Amino acid sequence: MPDPLLRIEDLRTHFFTPEGVVKSVDGVDLTVTPGRTLAVLGESGCGKSVTARSILKIVDRPGRLVSGRMLWTRPDGSIADLASLPPTGPAIRAIRGREIAMIFQEPMTSLGPITSIGDQISETILLHHPISKAEAKSRTIAMLRRVGIPDPEARIAAYPFQLSGGMRQRAMIALALCCAPRLLIADEPTTALDVTTQANILDLMRALQAEDGMAMLFITHDLGVVAEIADEVAVMYLGRVVEQASVDAIFHAPRHPYTRALLRSIPRPGSRARLEAIRGSIPHPLARPAGCAFAPRCDQAIPGLCDTTPPDAYPTEAGSVRCHLHA
Template identity: 75%
Template sequence: MPEAPLLKVSDLRTHFFTDEGVVKSVDGVDFAVEQGRTLCVLGESGCGKSVTARSILRIVDRPGRVVSGRIEWRRKDGSVVDIATLPVAGREMRRIRGGEIAMIFQEPMSSLGPIHSIGDQIIETILLHQDLSKSAARDKAIQALRRVGMPDAERRLALYPFQLSGGMRQRAMIALALCCEPRLLIADEPTTALDVTTQANILDLMKGLQDEYRMAMLFITHDLGVVAEIADEVVVMYLGRVVERGTVDEIFHAPRHPYTQALLRSVPKLGSRGENRRLAVIRGSVPHPFARPAGCGFAPRCEQAIAGRCATIQPELTTLADGHQVRCLLYSDQAA
């Protein structure tokens, strides 16, 4: 029997209960991440990428809540636990968060605190998750900083985040995330704030570390150049749902969902590093959270929408080939 995926998310729903109404930020998301592989999550601003990531670690801000679905995580011993059912602040969740699954954010200051040196923060994390003496933890912290290419790591241990350049701060955050050798790294736009050269270095570094540890990555980005470079598989999200998923080749060379096709069309050149690979705007705009279309969320913006159907029928995920799935009536017999 093949091994279970490292992480399997099924029908995940995370909603925000605001005074104005319920925002269904994540509304039925399915995907799986295999050990040692990279899954990229792609989609326009507001489609629910960060909320999905935060749901997995159970760090959704109030008034948000995981309302249903399963987040099956395979532990080191092979047993599977459903993270969605764990108490948010319980022992098991704290062990998983930061130890087995680590996360890096777009803005380093959101995971590095301002009032402790980077060394203290890394050492504290190591001591929290591993049974080591303080001096062994210190050695490990130095190693972690060296591994992410921080020159003069021993001395820099004593520095505070504000004393580091943007690129070095990002490296410190990656060292913090990787110091416990997580089996899954969730990276939420980790390089967007960096200049192009530093971005390239950080990506190379993450790929190298992944090879070394067989770590899996869930990588969130708007940047198709980054996707082309690091993804094995891609899920495309729209309005809190997965609209297409496939291998990176399928998504780039045979995209099926009109939304994925529009995303790809909006990029002038693939494979080149530079400003012009940021996504251009797709016709129309993402509907207001309280004004979701009854049928397919993309129907009002879709050039291929079928009159009288797409606006009213919610498409199911259709499987086209092994692993290539699309949520669109053009590929489904639902509409017939």
């Protein structure tokens, strides 16, 4: 196992709302390996996006990092704890966009509406590199060509509203990769796109990863996308990672009852059996169950244990699982 690029330990990001404290991320442990893709899988509201934003420290108020460590290996080999950096200070800004870049879910609204895509990209390059504007422009054109935007010399002046959804997401990828980051965080980058475009974008991201050797943290709720792109998978439920393992282990030997239930809820063509859904619904964020958060919906829950004592993470052959059944 190579040294990790990013190690997140016991990350907690809470939102202090007038109604109470919402513990969106409540003790997340994750490890990202250089050059590999870690998919973070979970339902809406499980804290996967907040985890991603916590890494770059761009969590909107009233959210705040409460505790935890995020150990990031700098290009010079030194280790920085992202959690301890002030969120608007120069130290984290030097890492954002340069060492860790991010792609967002909505290509329609994630690009500035009245700035040309060329300006938005070359501005990022100029922010992190002491080069001339002309050179930044030629790098921008090269980047647009790499992400498969036709006629990049002309498209550099295009505004987001002049591009289709797929082209915008390509522009967004070009923006994220223009400084050759070591880690790309992709927050559901294909959710807003139609299926054909989705496949094209995934292919593109895999190809670019192979060229640049960057690591990816891929946030998604789509098991198909996970199978397509991930090396490792972390399954999240209610602000915690319940299982982390290799992609094969997740699909062929899932350990956690939640992971198993998720896999059973995929419709299979040709099957006449009734589709199994996970019973109950996600608890209200302000009313988290004591003990294991999944226990009220778990068929194998052990009364007196699962509903009172929070489980630790136990090692498995392919990773770790947070469940009393695997103690």
